[in-house]
Amino acid sequence: MPRGALSAVGIAAALSLALTSCSSSSGSAPSTAGSAQGGGTLVVGVTSDPDTLFPWKATQFTAVNVLQNLYGTLTEFDKDLNVVPGLAESWQATEDGKKLTFKLRQGVTFADGSAFDSADVKASLEKIMDEKTAAVAAASLSSVESVEAPDPNTVVLELSGPDAALPANLATVNMAMLSSDDTEEELNAKPNGTGPFTLGKRVANQSITLTRNDTYWNDKAKAATVEFRVIPDESSIVSAMQSGNVQLAVFNDPLVAQTAQGGTVNVAKTPQLNYHVLQLNARRGDLKDVNVRLAMQCAIDRKQVLDTAALGEGEVVGPITAPAYKSDPNKRPCPTRDLAKAADYLAKAGKSGGVTVKTIVSQGEYATSVNEAQNLKAQLAEAKINLDLEVLESGAFVDRWVAADFDAAVALNGGRPEPDGSYARYFTSDGNLNKVAGYSSPELDELFAEGRATTDQAARKAIYDKVAAHLEDNAAWIWLFSGYTYTATAANVQGFVPMASGSLQYLRTTSVG
Numbered sequence: 001m002p003r004g005a006l007s008a009v010g011i012a013a014a015l016s017l018a019l020t021s022c023s024s025s026s027g028s029a030p031s032t033a034g035s036a037q038g039g040g041t042l043v044v045g046v047t048s049d050p051d052t053l054f055p056w057k058a059t060q061f062t063a064v065n066v067l068q069n070l071y072g073t074l075t076e077f078d079k080d081l082n083v084v085p086g087l088a089e090s091w092q093a094t095e096d097g098k099k100l101t102f103k104l105r106q107g108v109t110f111a112d113g114s115a116f117d118s119a120d121v122k123a124s125l126e127k128i129m130d131e132k133t134a135a136v137a138a139a140s141l142s143s144v145e146s147v148e149a150p151d152p153n154t155v156v157l158e159l160s161g162p163d164a165a166l167p168a169n170l171a172t173v174n175m176a177m178l179s180s181d182d183t184e185e186e187l188n189a190k191p192n193g194t195g196p197f198t199l200g201k202r203v204a205n206q207s208i209t210l211t212r213n214d215t216y217w218n219d220k221a222k223a224a225t226v227e228f229r230v231i232p233d234e235s236s237i238v239s240a241m242q243s244g245n246v247q248l249a250v251f252n253d254p255l256v257a258q259t260a261q262g263g264t265v266n267v268a269k270t271p272q273l274n275y276h277v278l279q280l281n282a283r284r285g286d287l288k289d290v291n292v293r294l295a296m297q298c299a300i301d302r303k304q305v306l307d308t309a310a311l312g313e314g315e316v317v318g319p320i321t322a323p324a325y326k327s328d329p330n331k332r333p334c335p336t337r338d339l340a341k342a343a344d345y346l347a348k349a350g351k352s353g354g355v356t357v358k359t360i361v362s363q364g365e366y367a368t369s370v371n372e373a374q375n376l377k378a379q380l381a382e383a384k385i386n387l388d389l390e391v392l393e394s395g396a397f398v399d400r401w402v403a404a405d406f407d408a409a410v411a412l413n414g415g416r417p418e419p420d421g422s423y424a425r426y427f428t429s430d431g432n433l434n435k436v437a438g439y440s441s442p443e444l445d446e447l448f449a450e451g452r453a454t455t456d457q458a459a460r461k462a463i464y465d466k467v468a469a470h471l472e473d474n475a476a477w478i479w480l481f482s483g484y485t486y487t488a489t490a491a492n493v494q495g496f497v498p499m500a501s502g503s504l505q506y507l508r509t510t511s512v513g
Contacts, residue, residue, distance in 0.1 A: 044504075089105050276309075
């Protein structure tokens with residue numbers, strides 16, 4: 001599948017920043033010359049309401065997309081997923097890689113008017129690392145031994161060793177910088193960030209409206225307000241766009257995208273780093289036996305899932321989708337469906353009579369989920385493996401998922417240009433989402449540690465190839481395919497930049513004519 005503007009060279013350049021300095025005056029947003037322009041309301045159609053407004057715990061797509069427009073991070077990604085300055089205007093590592101010094105932007109304020117400084121960064125990073133916070137990205141700071149704030153504009157991270165992944169990992173909204181005075185309870189009621197928008201009004205399960213932040217440190221957002229309007233399914237969003245009530249939406253279902261194209265609506269197709277996956281909890285029931293998991297892996301024709309659920313729009317993938325580290329899907333125990341081999345694995349597990357796997361499915365967060373689940377169920381039934389499907393609305397699914405209350409889960413996970421950020425939190429023994437992943441090993445712990453400590457691009461690729469092989473050989477999960485997003489915009493919308501990460505950060509550059 002073509003990757004458009006996303007290049008391996010760009011990713012390599014991003015990683016090289018880990019042990020060098022970087023500086024910029026404007027961060028990741030393209031220039032929108034001049035101060036805040038005009039106004040108007042941009043209405044974005046979404047299928048679900050954010051399940052949280054606390055950025056350190058956001059995993060649901062809508063929540064992430066809303067919060068990344070309200071909060072700032074030390075580093076950011078540009079449109080090609082290169083790491084660029086954010087709230088930190090530069091950073092510099094020592095020669096041994098054990099100290100990373102950030103110089104912060106001056107004059108930045110939170111939505112409540114209070115000043116942003118190094119005390120907020122120190123408090124944010126320390127709270128993210130604190131197990132009691134239950135931050136979903138805590139594992140990304142595993143190399144950080146201490147955080148110091150020698151002056152209001154400087155933050156120094158003392159590291160256990162070089163960490164090539166850290167600059168990229170700091171660019172996600174799960175690493176948002178919060179005011180040291182705020183609490184989770186307060187922020188769930190009223191977000192207080194440094195982003196291009198502030199929270200205007202929220203009507204639960206109906207809409208959430210963001211207002212342009214005219215004190216934002218970078219170029220001001222072009223739209224006066226952005227309303228995320230909750231419309232339960234993608235087909236209904238198409239109808240709302242055709243009637244002029246919605247101006248922008250991002251679809252996952254290619255069939256829906258086809259119906260949207262035409263008239264006053266334009267649709268742009270963007271390849272994604274995210275991946276569709278059947279997550280297996282190797283700590284529950286029959287899935288404790290690797291042979292049962294391998295039987296499931298061998299009984300699935302991934303191309304059939306892709307063709308059935310997404311009209312073939314995408315590609316079969318292995319665990320790592322980032323271009324610079326991309327896994328070869330042919331290097332897995334069963335690169336093509338093999339029912340005889342599946343039967344052999346079940347026999348080794350003493351389960352020739354079959355097994356039942358309780359499986360949760362989200363309905364509403366992305367459009368192809370139920371079709372994927374039904375196709376997987378039909379395929380696995382031919383191997384005497386019964387997927388007992390439980391379809392849940394997106395909020396209930398996330399609650400069950402975070403609690404690891406499932407045997408298997410049909411899921412769409414966001415991909416990243418940095419494999420450590422994608423998987424260390426899942427598959428290391430002390431990863432903060434390891435309970436959800438359901439699998440870890442001493443070998444993976446060592447490989448992820450090597451990956452962080454290595455800065456050479458080719459050497460890192462070899463390490464993450466070993467990570468992918470270990471995950472596949474043990475059928476930790478069953479990776480299926482990566483697809484596209486389809487960004488639909490009304491004719492009077494200009495300036496939105498779709499990203500391979502699925503980010504909606506360029507709502508800040510979007511205008512409504």
